[in-house]
Amino acid sequence: MSTPSDGRHAFIAMNRFGLGARLGDESPEDAKGWLLEQFETYEAKPAAMTDLPSSAEIFVAYREDGAEIRDLPEVKRARVRQELRKRGQKLYEAEIGARTLSALTGQAPFVEHLVHFWANHFAVSADEPLTKALAGSFEREAIRPHVLGRFEDMLFAVETHPAMLLYLNQNRSIGPNSIRAKRAAGRASRKPGINENLAREILELHTLGVRTGYSQTDVTQFAFAMTGWTVAGHDGSDEAKAGVFEFRSQFHEPGARTILGKTYAQEGVDQAEAVLSDAARSKATATHVVTKLARHFVTDEPPTSLVKRLQSAFLESQGDLPTVYRALLNAPEAWEAKAAKFKTPWEWSISALRALGSTTTMARTAKQLGQPVWRPQSPAGYDDIAASWAAPDALVRRVEVAERLARKADPTLDAREVARALIGPSLSETTAIELARADSPAMAIALLLVSPEFQRR
């Protein structure tokens, strides 16, 4: 086992910014340098994910399965449907497995942590079978490649990803004066029309933030501009590109749009692209995004000084994310000795597995702890404040999981040593005493995992 230095910063780097100190790892001498180096060692496509299918492959397979079911006699449908559901569940669990493995074994835990942050900022929710199957690919394809890039590029990757287009119902949003609507006039049972879900959530959740001055008219106008943004192969369109983003001009509402006082006269796909670009660069977006980042890594109510610093970094670099992360690590507030963040169930369980050197995956555990992976049941993602996670029943669940993990852990682990290596100088006397009093090694490990020091970062 490593002999950590007594520097508190090393433990803050590992536990607050990383995903938790890992059993057997050296604790870094230069805490900030260790975090920054990870920008070089991060792998957008780690080995654990190379065998997973692309979103297009998942989409095509899902569509073929649907066709297969339709061709079956009624009596056989239920059984096949159930098998397909199982297959979808298996893929979802494999995706969670790959995400977990990267979080446990990857060389860049800070960047992995940032991936989790952004995937939650741009949340899809695995409620429907297809979204469930696509949720992992969304993070792999839209988030991971851009986590060290520009915010605007991540935004484009997100809003053109099939998982997002389908989850927020953009794929079938049709302009009332589009070519498609005119053709359908008088014969379709359902009148083609827009669906403003994605347009609204882009403004409210992904970019500007709620109450930043846009109106219902802006939302509707943006939804008109977005018409045509869809997934190929959903409706007999370009088969060769099935499962990837497609702009279908037939769905697009013709004409210029005015959004937040600016007129967008562009034709076709360029129109909504221009709106997205402006949104990505707006001051409101900078404030919204960096406040969430500061809340996630530092404290539930981040101080204005910190938010201002990050906002300037965002705006001056035109949304260059590593510049923003550097500004965060350069802020004194980020290194406050007191651990202010209560870990979410995901953070807690990943840090527990890292602490024990385990590589178990945990799709079901996450659900039992109240935070099923990629399933916040809302496009706002999971909440990021203690009040949402610290609750009586939630604590009991953690104790139950800790007990199970401890029983499976290496029986030669000495919790007192592990505590010194993982928590360092902030280990309290109370916890040290209780660990020493435990009547078995497993009991001591379980207590360590639920100790106040381990519940916060």
Next chain:
Amino acid sequence: MMDRRNFLRGAALGAGTLVIAPRMVFANVETARRFVFIIQRGAADGLDTVIPYGDPALAGLRGPLTIDPGDMNKLDGLFALHPSLERLAGFYRDKQSLFVQAVASPYRERSHFDGQNMLESGGLRPYERPDGWLNRLSSLLPKSQEEAIAFSPTIPLALRGAAPVTSYAPSSLPEAPDDLLTRVSALYNADSELHALWSMAMENRGLADAASAKQDPASVGTTAAEFLSRPNGPRIAMIETAGWDTHATQKQRLANQLHGLDQMIGALRDGLGDVWKDTTVLVATEFGRTAAANGTGGTDHGTASAAMLVGGAVQGGQVIADWPGLATGNLYEGRDLAPTLDLDALIAMVAAESLELDREKTMRALFPGRPFNHKITGLVGA
């Protein structure tokens, strides 16, 4: 200090019958009444729940969402319940449920998260208040009963605040041994936040032994009934439901959602037995949905919606609505059902009457700065 609650619990578990604790003098009045708030997160479509089938504009607006009036549970000449709400329709016939239409919180934008924040906090603006109205309601009751309870692992905003509250949700995790639990108590002794949470968690332990570990709607109703039916159990409870944001394929999804809600309330009623006569269940959502169907077989975010009131003391068998109508000129901003009743006043009146509290005082505590509404009193009997 003698822990009266645990003493009573021991009696309850041992003998199965209970003597109500001797009446003690409190600043507030003891009540046998129970109040349950079920939130529908995601903006439930009120027009497909309490359907104004008698409004001539409905079919034109709803298009592909239209439900055959023959399948609906008729309430009166204008309104009918969605076909999935069978138990609720039965309660209506037994005069134990009533429905409120065209009701809305003071929130007039269309963000779920701001809307839920206003509905739960009772603030005049989103994120103005850090605590919830259900917590403030709890502080109006004497401290002799158990804490208000959320049937979820964590505490929803409506229940957060100064008054102690607790949470419980069935878990399929194996239970941790008692020895570990005792040691965790010691571990948290010096940590005020965790100590308080842990103490409440330990109070709930073992109370729901008979409840199934299932988390389907009917099981949630059964679990809630187990807690609420105990004589000295919680008087205030909250259940969260999600999945109401039906932007697409609304017809099937809403039928499933409403069926689940119907089953949950049905199971709650069945589990409560005699206590049902003292119980009021209020169901509400953050806002409604567009009057017209959108282009994808669903509806987008709207304004007014419906609320439901169920329970033994409810003055059921009526629909409360100052019906604004669905003609284009009558829609809010040309698209949504117009709000004609305040949801916050409704909540305060119903909560006060359910728990036998002073109405005006309750209104001031729950929704300070908002107008009282005398027209919606008397919905819950004494």
